[in-house]
Amino acid sequence: MTPLLFALAFAAEPSVVTPSPVRAVVSATPFVLDVPYRSDWRADRPEVRAGTLLLLDVDPAALVVRDGPSPVLYVGASPAEVVARDIPAGRVTVVVPGALGPDVFAYFAAGDRLPDRVTPEEGARTLADATAAGVAPLRVPAAAAARVVRDIDALEALATAK
Amino acid sequence: MLVAFLLACAPKKAQDCPPPDLETAAVDGAPLTLETGAEGLARTRALAINGAGIFAVKTTGPVEVVDAGGTVLQSATGPAEVYLRATGLGAGRVTLGAGEACAASVDIVGVVPSPLVGRPRTLAPFWMSTPSVWAGETVWLGLDPTRWPDRVGQPFDVYVVAHRTAAEWADDATLVGVGGTPVAGTFPEAELAPLEVGAFDAGSEARAQFDVVVDADRDGRLGPDDLLQGVGDDVGFTVLGDLSARGPHGVETVDADGGRWLGQRVWWPTDLAALGPRPLVVISHGNGHQFIWYDYLGEHLASWGYVVMAHENNTNPGVETASTTTLRNTDWLLGNLDVVGDGALGGLVDTGRIGWIGHSRGGEGVVRALDRLMDGDDTPDTFGADDIRFVASIAPTVFNTVDDSNPHDVPYFLLAGTADGDVTGGVDCPACQFFRIWEAATGPKAAAYVHGASHNDFNCCAEQEGRGPDLIGRERAQAIARAYLLAAARGWLDGDDALLDVFRNEYAGFTPLGLDDADRVAATWRNAEGVSDVVLDDFQSGYGPVMSSSGALVTCTADAVVEDRLDDSDAVMTWSDADPMNGMTRAAGAGDLARGLVFAWSAGASPTWSIALPDEATDTTALGAVSFSVAQRSRHPETVARGADLAFAVTLVDADGTEATVAFADQALVPTPYLRAELGDGAGWATEFVTVRIPLADFTVGSTLDRARLTTLRLDFGAAVGAPAGALALDNVELVP
Numbered sequence: 001m002t003p004l005l006f007a008l009a010f011a012a013e014p015s016v017v018t019p020s021p022v023r024a025v026v027s028a029t030p031f032v033l034d035v036p037y038r039s040d041w042r043a044d045r046p047e048v049r050a051g052t053l054l055l056l057d058v059d060p061a062a063l064v065v066r067d068g069p070s071p072v073l074y075v076g077a078s079p080a081e082v083v084a085r086d087i088p089a090g091r092v093t094v095v096v097p098g099a100l101g102p103d104v105f106a107y108f109a110a111g112d113r114l115p116d117r118v119t120p121e122e123g124a125r126t127l128a129d130a131t132a133a134g135v136a137p138l139r140v141p142a143a144a145a146a147r148v149v150r151d152i153d154a155l156e157a158l159a160t161a162k
Numbered sequence: 163m164l165v166a167f168l169l170a171c172a173p174k175k176a177q178d179c180p181p182p183d184l185e186t187a188a189v190d191g192a193p194l195t196l197e198t199g200a201e202g203l204a205r206t207r208a209l210a211i212n213g214a215g216i217f218a219v220k221t222t223g224p225v226e227v228v229d230a231g232g233t234v235l236q237s238a239t240g241p242a243e244v245y246l247r248a249t250g251l252g253a254g255r256v257t258l259g260a261g262e263a264c265a266a267s268v269d270i271v272g273v274v275p276s277p278l279v280g281r282p283r284t285l286a287p288f289w290m291s292t293p294s295v296w297a298g299e300t301v302w303l304g305l306d307p308t309r310w311p312d313r314v315g316q317p318f319d320v321y322v323v324a325h326r327t328a329a330e331w332a333d334d335a336t337l338v339g340v341g342g343t344p345v346a347g348t349f350p351e352a353e354l355a356p357l358e359v360g361a362f363d364a365g366s367e368a369r370a371q372f373d374v375v376v377d378a379d380r381d382g383r384l385g386p387d388d389l390l391q392g393v394g395d396d397v398g399f400t401v402l403g404d405l406s407a408r409g410p411h412g413v414e415t416v417d418a419d420g421g422r423w424l425g426q427r428v429w430w431p432t433d434l435a436a437l438g439p440r441p442l443v444v445i446s447h448g449n450g451h452q453f454i455w456y457d458y459l460g461e462h463l464a465s466w467g468y469v470v471m472a473h474e475n476n477t478n479p480g481v482e483t484a485s486t487t488t489l490r491n492t493d494w495l496l497g498n499l500d501v502v503g504d505g506a507l508g509g510l511v512d513t514g515r516i517g518w519i520g521h522s523r524g525g526e527g528v529v530r531a532l533d534r535l536m537d538g539d540d541t542p543d544t545f546g547a548d549d550i551r552f553v554a555s556i557a558p559t560v561f562n563t564v565d566d567s568n569p570h571d572v573p574y575f576l577l578a579g580t581a582d583g584d585v586t587g588g589v590d591c592p593a594c595q596f597f598r599i600w601e602a603a604t605g606p607k608a609a610a611y612v613h614g615a616s617h618n619d620f621n622c623c624a625e626q627e628g629r630g631p632d633l634i635g636r637e638r639a640q641a642i643a644r645a646y647l648l649a650a651a652r653g654w655l656d657g658d659d660a661l662l663d664v665f666r667n668e669y670a671g672f673t674p675l676g677l678d679d680a681d682r683v684a685a686t687w688r689n690a691e692g693v694s695d696v697v698l699d700d701f702q703s704g705y706g707p708v709m710s711s712s713g714a715l716v717t718c719t720a721d722a723v724v725e726d727r728l729d730d731s732d733a734v735m736t737w738s739d740a741d742p743m744n745g746m747t748r749a750a751g752a753g754d755l756a757r758g759l760v761f762a763w764s765a766g767a768s769p770t771w772s773i774a775l776p777d778e779a780t781d782t783t784a785l786g787a788v789s790f791s792v793a794q795r796s797r798h799p800e801t802v803a804r805g806a807d808l809a810f811a812v813t814l815v816d817a818d819g820t821e822a823t824v825a826f827a828d829q830a831l832v833p834t835p836y837l838r839a840e841l842g843d844g845a846g847w848a849t850e851f852v853t854v855r856i857p858l859a860d861f862t863v864g865s866t867l868d869r870a871r872l873t874t875l876r877l878d879f880g881a882a883v884g885a886p887a888g889a890l891a892l893d894n895v896e897l898v899p
Contacts, residue, residue, distance in 0.1 A: 040479040040486075065450030067477075067522035067559055067617065068585045068594045082478060112593045114480030114561050153422060 014111030014126055016133045017071050021062035022106040025138045026055040026091070029158070030100075030146035037152040039097065041081040041115040042123070048152075051097040052143065053083070053159050054104070060090040062108055071108035072115055074130070077123040079115035080106070083159040093159040103137035105130055179264035182240055183212035186268055187378065187387045188312035193269040195312050196225060196248035197276070198783075201328055201394040202232065205275070206247045208386040209268060211240035211258065220265075223254020224272040245386050248272035251783060251870055273309065274783045274869060277859050278374050278391040279399045280304050282356040284828045287863035289354050294400045294663040296675045297364035301399070302356040303374065305349055306863050314351050318376050319344035320359055325371035328394045335384040337375055344377065354863055366410045368403030368466075369652070369660060400660035405645040406676030409466035411437075416503045417454075420494040423487045425474040427454055428495070428502055429464035434510050437467055441515035441551070441655040442496070445472035446488045447621065448522025448557075455621040459519070462644045468651060469511050471495050477523040481561050484527030488518065489540050496544035513545055515655045517552045519647060521620055522585055525558025529567045529574075529599055536570050547572075552654035554647060556620045557585045561593050564602035565753040571605035571690060575650045575665075577643060579615025580836035580847050581634075583627035587848040589730035590841055592750035597848070601728075601748045601756040604691045606654075608665035610646050611850050613682035613836050615639040630838035630847070634681070642681060645674035662687075666855055684833055684850035686791055689898055695789075696779045696897040698875065701725055701757040710895075714776045720761035720769035720879065728756045728849075728893070736842030737797040745796030745835070745849040746891070762800050762889035768880030771892065775872055779897055780817075782869045787855040788812055790877075790895040796835045796846030798889035808832040809884030814861050815874040822867040824856050827884035849891060855898065 029052060036049040054075065062071060063085055073080045073094065080094035096104070107130045113122070149155050186209055188194045197205045206228070211217065216239050219227045227235045228245050238244050238258060246256060251272045259265030277291035281302055289304045301322065307314050321339040337344070341360040364370045373392030375384050384390060392398030411431035418426045431437060443463050445456045453472040460470040473491035476483040500508040520528035534540040535547035554575040560567060578587060578596050585594045592598075600609050616628025619639030646664065653662040664674050666687035673683055689695050699710035707723050710716045722739075728748035732741045748756040763769045794801045794808055809832065811825035831854055837845035861867055875895070880886065 040476065040483045066584050067449045067557075068591060069561075079479075112561060115478075116480030116482045117561070 014109045014113060016126065016130045016135060017062070017108040017110055018133050018135065020107045020135050021059035022056055022108070022138065023059065024057040025104060025106065025140050026057050028100065028140050028143040029053040030143050031155060031158070032146050032148045033151060033155065034148065035151040039081050039095070041079050043117055043119045046097060048095065048097045050146070051095055052100045053093055053155070054096055054106070054140070055091060055093050056106055058090050058092050060087050063087045063090065063092055069110070069112050071110040072113070073106070073108055074123070074126060075104055075106050077120065077127040079118050079123070083156045095155065100140060102140055104140055105135060105137050107135045179260050180213065180215070181264045181266045182215060182217050182258045184258065184266045184268055185210040185212060187316070189314055189316070192312035193253065193271045194246065195310050196246055196270050196272050197274070198248045198251065198272055199275055199393055200247035202332055203230065203245055203386050204331065204384060204388070204390050204393050206245040206386045209244050209246055209256070211238055211242050211244065213240050215240050217258040218260055220257040221254065223270070224248050224250030224252055225254040225256055225270045227256055246270060274859070275393070276306065276309050277857065278303055278305070278376065278389060285825045287354070287824060287860055287865070289356065289860060289863050291857045291859050292667065294402055294660055294667060297401050297403045298361050300361050301359050303347070303359050303376070304354050304356050305376070306354040307350050307352065308864050308866065309862065310349060313349040313378065315349060316378065317346065317348050317380065318378050319346055319380050320357065321375045321377060322359055322362065322372050323375060325373050325392060325397050331384060337377055337382050337384060340372065362401045364401045364403030368405055368409070369658060370401045371397045371660070372401065373398035397660065400663070402660065402663070402675065404676040405648045405661070405664070405674050406641040408462065411465050411467055413461050413464040414503065414506065415460070418502045420498065423474050423476050424491055424494050425453060426491060426495060427460065427472045428507070429460040429470040430503070430507060431464055431467050434469070434506065439510050439512040440467055440469055441517065441651070442511050442513070443468050443470045443517045443519060443651060443655070444488065444492050445470065446484065446518065446520035446524035446528050447472065447475045447477070448524045449477040451521065451621055451624055455623050457622065458640045459643065459647065463648065463651060466648055466652070468655070469507060475524050475527065477527065481523055481526045481530050481559065481567065484523050485531035485534060488520070488524070488527055488531040489534070489542055492516065493542040493544050514549050515551050516545060516549050517554070517651055517655050518550060519554040519556065520558065521556040522617065523559050525555030525596070526560060526562065526567050526599070528553050529555060529558065529569050530562060532570065532572060533566060533568045552650055554650055555596065555599060556643065557582050557617050558596045558599060559585050559593055560595055560598050563751055563753045564598050567599060569599065569603035569605065569607070573605050573654045574600065574603040574607040575646070576600045576609040577612070577620070577646055579612045579617065579619060579628070579639060580838060580850070581614050581628040581630040582617040583629040584617040587747055588841060589735060589745060589747055589848070590733045595747035595750050597748045598750060598754055601754065606690045607688050608650070608662070609686045610642070610665070611684040612639060612642055615642070629840065630836060638678065638681060641676060642683065645676055649674065666853065682833060684852050686851050686853040688853065688894060694899045696785065698773050698775070698779060698895045698897065700894050701759055702755060710773055712776050715774045716772070718761060718769070718771045720763045720771065721767070723759065723761045725759045726757060727754070728758045729754070734842040735797055735840065735844065735846065737799060737844060744798065745846060747848045758891055758893035760795060760889070760891045762795070762798060763879055763887055764800065765881070765886045768878070768882065770876050770878050772874055772876035773895065774874055780872050782858050782872055782897055785858060785897045786899045787857050787897070788875065789853060789855040789898045791851040791853045791893040792832050793849045793851040793891045794832055794835055795889040795891055796849055797844040800887045800889040801835065801846065802844065804885065804888055805834060807834050808888050808890070811878040811883035812856055813876040813878055814867060814872055815876065816868040817871040817873050818868065820865065820867050822861040822865040823878070824860050825883050832890065851891070851893065
């Protein structure tokens with residue numbers, strides 16, 4: 001384990017990782033689903049009908065998959081639904097439900113809470129912590145027209161293809 | 163040797179009422195010992211009535227007179243042979259004859275049945291009784307003259323026979339020794355003299371059951387006066403084989419896909435159709451792992467006759483989603499048995515016997531899935547909570563509280579490695595402290611903490627992350643996993659209780675056959691709460707140094723005695739007197755209740771921990787063992803100075819002041835902590851409790867200790883009993899069946 005992860009993984013309470021390991025938004029691909037699904041990556045399991053696939057440039061050390069506590073990637077006030085990752089390249093693709101503005105907060109927060117237990121209220125607090133900690137919003141590149149895909153399987157295939 | 167007892171009478175009219183001439187097998191002058199728990203004529207003693215007449219039968223004390231059919235006699239017609247059986251413990255007398263003047267009597271004493279099989283030891287009492295041995299291990303017979311003074315000097319033949327039920331014994335009492343001819347011996351006169359009776363094979367099922375008969379009258383049949391280990395339907399002793407080796411069945415496997423998060427690999431024995439419906443074992447992988455990484459376990463369990471399924475596990479979002487995939491995959495397979503493997507499983511899976519095994523987040527996921535079933539939060543189509551017969555977690559996370567990830571009263575097994583570099587088990591990471599789940603379980607539960615095993619030793623292919631000295635690697639770790647998980651499956655899915663001795667027989671050094679001598683495993687066991695154990699002190703109430711949780715008074719003369727939550731308070735491993743629970747990882751958050759005791763002693767001291775037995779615990783004749791969990795305290799200065807395994811002694815005291823001690827310095831049972839150097843100065847890791855269970859019968863070897871009237875249980879420490887100095891943690895002091 002890298003010193004970065006070692007230090008972060010053992011934080012008892014959620015805390016925003018600074019400086020943020022998320023370096024940039026590489027691309028944004030809007031999508032619309034024929035068959036919506038419920039995301040497991042938040043406690044309230046929101047229904048996803050449309051959104052954006054974001055390809056992020058991230059410090060590879062922050063992408064190492066572990067079983068124990070490790071920093072959770074957030075986009076905005078919610079844990080990010082990771083659908084593809086290329087650790088050596090430092091690339092991770094996430095699903096951001098709904099509309100997306102020109103800028104986005106993408107950051108990691110360490111703690112003992114996994115995404116499926118994070119409530120919207122906790123997510124909002126974590127986002128507030130991130131802004132207070134000086135995490136800067138990242139510019140979202142201009143996106144093409146929304147892709148229409150059938151379902152979550154097709155969306156994951158699209159993410160992997162990217 | 164037959165000796166007549168004629169205790170009667172100067173008859174008023176001898177020619178009118180001659181007293182009966184009574185003969186038993188007791189040596190001259192000794193009361194006839196009668197073991198309690200007679201079944202049929204087993205554990206009875208013969209009484210020959212020589213001479214004609216009708217004699218009234220009178221008994222005093224715990225004895226009755228029966229005929230060959232078991233009918234209790236009020237009178238007996240001689241000449242005849244009748245039988246005496248104990249109805250309890252202690253002295254008694256059988257008198258035959260018409261009135262005092264013309265009567266003859268036999269004195270008896272009812273005694274607790276004594277185990278016959280065990281192992282010689284080098285320390286007092288030089289004997290350890292045991293219900294299980296390993297295949298190929300020499301089996302010893304131990305006859306203690308203190309227990310049978312009426313048999314001293316008498317010859318016998320000993321037979322080890324294939325186990326028979328009570329009905330089978332009644333049908334055929336002929337003794338047929340497994341090893342061929344019987345072994346001849348003589349009841350020792352001075353002290354227990356172990357007699358080698360052979361070594362035995364465990365058979366193709368790695369478990370063979372035997373009875374042991376000491377044929378006192380050497381007639382080649384089980385009858386009165388003989389000694390039997392295996393009375394009634396009880397098994398005399400069990401021989402266990404190599405549980406890490408592949409089983410007797412061929413294995414077939416197929417990958418199945420039921421849709422999103424329903425990818426599965428399934429294994430089953432090739433002769434499943436002949437076996438009939440067999441239990442299902444489900445394997446749930448961890449985060450970043452794959453379901454195709456557990457062939458070593460799936461093939462192993464299938465080779466022993468189980469249907470096994472490993473499934474895709476949605477662990478990335480968390481434990482809740484992992485538990486959902488365990489539930490849905492189990493449900494899907496059970497609902498598609500006619501499809502998977504071209505229908506090879508159709509009608510051949512016992513849906514009422516399911517075991518769940520999970521690794522890492524999957525290890526917590528299976529516990530969470532059970533909790534959801536128990537709470538009614540999830541209702542599968544094909545099975546329910548009652549169908550989950552055991553849950554096992556390999557290095558599980560503990561992201562939830564233990565109220566949410568709770569094994570409840572379902573049998574639970576925890577397997578983990580001390581060198582885990584992911585779910586570390588460390589004091590700084592509550593979500594990694596897997597013993598918290600174990601502590602929350604209220605059913606029968608076992609744990610095996612394996613020195614030098616890493617997190618990913620338990621799958622085939624994830625990147626190795628082990629941290630610490632003497633890493634054992636995948637081959638060894640997986641052999642250990644195969645053995646223990648098979649024992650759990652056999653014990654809890656098939657009711658093969660003897661297999662669970664690999665967990666609860668630590669006192670006998672009973673690590674599974676197939677493990678290397680270098681393999682070190684700290685094993686713990688606890689029976690289901692509130693069922694049968696007499697809990698003397700589990701430290702969960704009655705806080706303080708003088709009061710036990712049972713309300714009995716406790717005295718501890720060691721240094722720095724502290725009773726508290728088993729929780730390292732400063733989250734670093736560097737020793738500090740301010741954190742006496744250093745290295746404890748069994749209570750960290752809401753719902754964690756585990757408490758225990760710690761203490762230490764220095765060179766020159768001989769401290770004790772003793773408890774005055776509560777009234778309900780003074781009669782131990784129906785109980786089997788003293789049990790407690792004990793550990794060396796990580797990085798405590800005395801632990802560091804010792805740098806080796808540790809031993810002490812256990813003493814029982816009866817109401818007459820008689821003391822009997824079992825010392826186990828020749829066992830060195832309390833392991834030195836794994837010397838992992840992280841989180842501060844020094845080396846040592848999460849506290850490794852082991853459960854020590856000492857058979858109560860061992861305390862009476864060579865002793866007149868009265869197990870029916872005990873007053874005190876005492877633990878003795880110091881140079882004389884194994885360790886001049888040390889630092890220990892103690893928990894769950896109990897008397898168990």
